[in-house]
Amino acid sequence: MSKKKFAVGVDLGGTTIKVGLVDEKGKIIKKVSYDSNSSKGPEAVTKQIKRGIEEVVKGNREKILGIGIGAPGAVKLKKGTVENPPNFYGWGKVHLGSILKKEFDCDVFVENDANAAAIGELIYGAGKYYKNFIMITLGTGVGGGIIIDKKIYRGDTGLAGELGHITIDSAGAKCKCGSIGCIEAYIGKDYLIERTKIKLQERNDSILFELTNGDLNLLTPKLIQSAAEQGDEFSNSVVVDTGTKLGYALASAVHVLDISTIIIGGGIAGFGKLLFDAVESSIKERVMKSFRDRITVKPAKLKNEAGIKGASALVFYKS
Amino acid sequence: MSKKKFAVGVDLGGTTIKVGLVDEKGKIIKKVSYDSNSSKGPEAVTKQIKRGIEEVVKGNREKILGIGIGAPGAVKLKKGTVENPPNFYGWGKVHLGSILKKEFDCDVFVENDANAAAIGELIYGAGKYYKNFIMITLGTGVGGGIIIDKKIYRGDTGLAGELGHITIDSAGAKCKCGSIGCIEAYIGKDYLIERTKIKLQERNDSILFELTNGDLNLLTPKLIQSAAEQGDEFSNSVVVDTGTKLGYALASAVHVLDISTIIIGGGIAGFGKLLFDAVESSIKERVMKSFRDRITVKPAKLKNEAGIKGASALVFYKS
Numbered sequence: 303m304s305k306k307k308f309a310v311g312v313d314l315g316g317t318t319i320k321v322g323l324v325d326e327k328g329k330i331i332k333k334v335s336y337d338s339n340s341s342k343g344p345e346a347v348t349k350q351i352k353r354g355i356e357e358v359v360k361g362n363r364e365k366i367l368g369i370g371i372g373a374p375g376a377v378k379l380k381k382g383t384v385e386n387p388p389n390f391y392g393w394g395k396v397h398l399g400s401i402l403k404k405e406f407d408c409d410v411f412v413e414n415d416a417n418a419a420a421i422g423e424l425i426y427g428a429g430k431y432y433k434n435f436i437m438i439t440l441g442t443g444v445g446g447g448i449i450i451d452k453k454i455y456r457g458d459t460g461l462a463g464e465l466g467h468i469t470i471d472s473a474g475a476k477c478k479c480g481s482i483g484c485i486e487a488y489i490g491k492d493y494l495i496e497r498t499k500i501k502l503q504e505r506n507d508s509i510l511f512e513l514t515n516g517d518l519n520l521l522t523p524k525l526i527q528s529a530a531e532q533g534d535e536f537s538n539s540v541v542v543d544t545g546t547k548l549g550y551a552l553a554s555a556v557h558v559l560d561i562s563t564i565i566i567g568g569g570i571a572g573f574g575k576l577l578f579d580a581v582e583s584s585i586k587e588r589v590m591k592s593f594r595d596r597i598t599v600k601p602a603k604l605k606n607e608a609g610i611k612g613a614s615a616l617v618f619y620k621s
Numbered sequence: 622m623s624k625k626k627f628a629v630g631v632d633l634g635g636t637t638i639k640v641g642l643v644d645e646k647g648k649i650i651k652k653v654s655y656d657s658n659s660s661k662g663p664e665a666v667t668k669q670i671k672r673g674i675e676e677v678v679k680g681n682r683e684k685i686l687g688i689g690i691g692a693p694g695a696v697k698l699k700k701g702t703v704e705n706p707p708n709f710y711g712w713g714k715v716h717l718g719s720i721l722k723k724e725f726d727c728d729v730f731v732e733n734d735a736n737a738a739a740i741g742e743l744i745y746g747a748g749k750y751y752k753n754f755i756m757i758t759l760g761t762g763v764g765g766g767i768i769i770d771k772k773i774y775r776g777d778t779g780l781a782g783e784l785g786h787i788t789i790d791s792a793g794a795k796c797k798c799g800s801i802g803c804i805e806a807y808i809g810k811d812y813l814i815e816r817t818k819i820k821l822q823e824r825n826d827s828i829l830f831e832l833t834n835g836d837l838n839l840l841t842p843k844l845i846q847s848a849a850e851q852g853d854e855f856s857n858s859v860v861v862d863t864g865t866k867l868g869y870a871l872a873s874a875v876h877v878l879d880i881s882t883i884i885i886g887g888g889i890a891g892f893g894k895l896l897f898d899a900v901e902s903s904i905k906e907r908v909m910k911s912f913r914d915r916i917t918v919k920p921a922k923l924k925n926e927a928g929i930k931g932a933s934a935l936v937f938y939k940s
Contacts, residue, residue, distance in 0.1 A: 376911060434777055448877070450774075457879025458753055461911055464876040469907070470791045471802075472869040481872065481907045483790075550791040553800065557783040558767070558877050560776025588788070588800045592695060592780055 308362060309617035310355055312371040313415070313609025316340050316389035319347075321354030322607070323362065324614035328426030330607055332358045343392045351398075352405060359406075368409035369402055370616030372418030372609055377460060382412035411616035415609070416463060417454050419567060419602070420447025421619050422612025424454075427603035428565045435563040436555055437602070438465050438548070440570035444486040448559065466490065468551040485551035489544050491570065495521050498540050508536035523570050530576060538576065545577045549584020556589050556597070567602025627681060628936035629674055631690040632734070632928025635659050635708035638666075640673030641929035642681065645937055647745030649926055651677045662711040670717075671724060678725075687728035688721055689935030691737030691928055696779060701731035730935035734928070735782060736773050738886060738921070739766025740938050741931025743773075746922035747884045754882040755874055756921070757784050757867070759889035763805040767878065785809065787870040804870035808863045810889065814840050817859050827855035842889050849895060857895065864896045868903020875908050875916070886921025 308331065313320040315338060322333035334357045339346040351371075359366055375387030382399015403410045413421065420437035423429040429437065433452055439445040446465030448455040455462050466486035467479055474483035475493070487493050499518050502508060509529050514520040529537035552564055566581065582599040589597065604611045627650065632639040634657060641652035653676045658665040670690075678685055694706030701718015722729045732740065739756035742748040748756065752771055758764040765784030767774040774781050785805035786798055793802035794812070806812050818837050821827060828848050833839040848856035871883055885900065901918040908916065923930045 446877075455769075458881055458915065459879055459911075461909075462877065462879035464879070464909060467876040467909055468873045469789060469869055471793075472789045472866070472907075474790075479909045481909070547791070550788055554787045554873050555877050557786040558765075558781065558874050560778055560781035560783070562777055588791075590780075590783060590786060590798050590800070592778075596777065 306365050306367045308365050309367050309614040310358060310369040311610040311612070311614030311616075312351055312354065312369065313613055314338070314347075314351065314371060314373045314384075314387075315609070316374065316387075319350050319354055320610050321351070321358050322610035322614065323358040324611060326618055328422075328604075328611050328615070330610060331362075333607075333610060334358060338390075340390045344390070344394075344396045347390065347393075348396070348398065348401060351402070355402070355406060366406070366408055368411060368617035369406060370418070370613040371398060371402075371410070371412045372415040372613040372616075373398065373412060374415050377412050377414045377417075379412070379460065382410055384412060409617070411619075413454075413613075413616050414447075414460065415612070416445030417447045417456075417460075418612040418616060419445070419604070419608055420449055420463070420565075420612075421454055422604050422608060422615040423565050423567070423602055424449050424452065425615035425618050426611055428600045429563075432563050434559075434561045435565055436465070436552070436559065436561050437463075437565045437567065438552070439602075439608075440489065440548075440566065440568035442491045444490050445568075446555075448561070450561070465551065465555060468554050470547055470550045470554075485548060488547050489570065491523060494523065494540075494544065494570070498526065501540070502536070505536045509534045510537060524572070527573050530573070541573045541576045542580045544570070544573065545580025546584040549581045550588060552581065553585050553588035556585065556593055560593070562593060562596035562598060564597070564599045565602050566599065567604065567608055571601060625684050625686045627684050628686050628933040629677060629688040630929040630931070630933030630935075631670055631673065631688065632932055633657070633666075633670065633690060633692045633703075633706070634928070635693065635706075638669050638673055639929050640670070640677050641926070641933065642677040643930060643933035647741075647923075647930050647934070649929060652926075652929060653677060657709075659709045663709070663713075663715045666709065666712075667715070667717065667720060670721070674721070674725060685725070685727055687730060687936040688725060689737070689932040690717060690721075690729070690731045691734040691932040691935075692717065692731060693734050696731050696733045698731070698779065701729055703731060728936070730938075732773075732932075732935050733766075733779065734931070735764030736766045736775075736779075737931035737935060738764070738923070738927055739768055739782070739884075739931075740773055741923050741927060741934040742884050742886070742921055743768050743771065744934035744937050745930055747919045748882075751882050753878075753880045754884055755784070755871070755878065755880050756782075756884045756886065757871070758921075758927075759808065759867075759885065759887035761810045763809055764887075765874075767880070769880070784870065784874060787873050789866055789869045804867060807866050808889065810842060813842065813859075813863065813889070817845065820859070821855070824855045828853045829856060843891070846892050849892070860892045860895045861899045863889065863892065864899025865903040868900045869907060871900065872904050872907035875904065875912055879912070881912060881915035881917060883916070883918045884921050885918065886923065886927055890920060
């Protein structure tokens with residue numbers, strides 16, 4: 303007796319496509335990853351996605367409940383259309399949902415990757431027991447997803463939760479989006495590394511010089527984390543500053559939304575307790591009294607496989 | 622044949638209580654206003670509210686559909702409890718809703734005043750034809766209300782829409798709320814006047830000196846508006862700066878909410894077209910491309926009687 307019970311999660315990234323077969327508890331049964339071929343145009347990318355799905359469903363095809371895809375860029379839910387994802391060459395507009403539905407004859411759910419991450423935490427992760435929460439993902443970009451009444455909040459056009467573009471200093475750092483002082487322009491991975499390199503020019507006591515063998519072009523958030531853990535005062539201050547600034551942006555979001563549970567994921571969340579404590583005390587310092595005691599900052603649970611799991615959660619999620 | 626068709630709207634302010642009898646189109650049939658007696662404790666205030674309601678319903682009592690109250694401070698909807706409204710002495714927590722329901726034997730709806738203003742615009746005003754909008758009220762404080770799917774969005778505890786405490790400069794001006802760089806700390810009435818006075822020290826060419834007879838303690842937003850209309854360059858720059866800064870805060874709100882219709886009310890909105898144009902171009906300059914073309918900034922319609930009308934709209938509003 304076979305029962306449909308698995309979901310396929312597709313994490314579409316600019317460099318790699320990760321595909322997993324996931325059960326309803328969020329356990330990955332099987333996974334593969336391929337080059338995205340993002341420089342070769344949408345057909346090449348779609349081919350890689352199909353190849354990944356074929357591979358993970360092999361032998362279990364009749365047990366597949368549906369396919370979920372987390373994609374960068376703007377997503378139109380109905381047709382599962384993905385528009386202008388950054389770093390994908392010659393893409394324009396692709397009805398990825400319809401194409402895959404036809405190919406695999408099952409339900410296909412396409413969602414913006416930050417929203418998929420929030421839904422993943424809602425279904426399997428740190429947001430399971432909350433009705434409302436703000437999810438923020440710290441990586442190259444700073445992404446966000448807002449859960450209200452256990453549903454993703456989309457706004458007018460599905461772009462709600464662009465938390466990386468909350469201003470923390472309207473006369474501050476330039477952001478690639480064209481605006482000024484967005485939180486992403488301070489703590490997005492590349493910006494963070496650049497700012498840290500500049501600060502290091504005046505801090506020759508930091509062990510980051512050793513950890514990079516004197517070549518600061520090798521600096522990564524992981525090395526900063528590692529140095530902070532080894533007691534490097536400078537790296538410690540970088541982590542605390544990252545958390546404090548993020549707290550300023552989140553305080554604005556809390557004032558707008560009156561949502562007091564914040565879940566933080568993504569690579570830079572690996573900065574760990576030091577970061578989380580800094581975020582929490584910064585938000586509490588900046589929100590009005592009536593919000594203060596309710597603020598809860600939690601690490602995301604899905605970690606490394608957040609992309610696949612978040613995408614697969616779309617299948618188990620009733621929107 | 623008598624038909625229930627009127628609502629009573631109560632605008633509870635720190636100085637004055639305004640009460641009106643309003644029809645379903647938002648027309649005020651009769652209105653009175655009394656001293657709030659806010660320094661005399663909650664019983665004295667409640668007595669004034671009852672007196673106002675008695676007065677406006679006289680002769681129409683059987684036609685009253687319900688009573689709506691817009692109150693400052695935190696409001697608990699179920700019992701219509703008003704907690705710690707600023708500028709009310711010895712208040713604590715008062716079940717205003719239950720008290721008035723007992724007294725007048727009809728439905729009573731109590732709502733935070735900024736939310737009531739948003740509901741007023743939704744039912745009678747500039748928000749009538751929009752599903753989602755952000756309402757912002759510019760007065761002594763900068764208040765906000767968020768309408769999603771034609772309903773007020775409340776968040777975890779009914780405090781959503783504290784738009785005055787969105788940060789525009791995390792290292793900027795101190796705000797009375799305890800935070801730093803809140804938009805209210807720049808454009809809230811008293812802050813705006815103080816900042817303008819300081820700037821005037823270096824601008825003896827402004828006609829504001831004439832309009833205040835040389836006594837800058839007489840400076841008001843109305844005088845700034847009047848001077849700007851008379852071509853005073855300095856006052857013009859104050860209005861534009863107010864709108865530009867407000868735009869920075871609203872750009873953050875747009876990124877969080879993906880709501881692109883903004884309705885602006887309150888005394889300082891009287892700055893008029895010059896202000897509205899500055900707000901709109903500032904938001905557009907600061908939001909990501911995918912939001913830009915949809916941004917619409919509109920003046921509130923309810924103007925002077927917004928308090929009474931907004932409160933009465935609570936009766937006609939299905940939450």
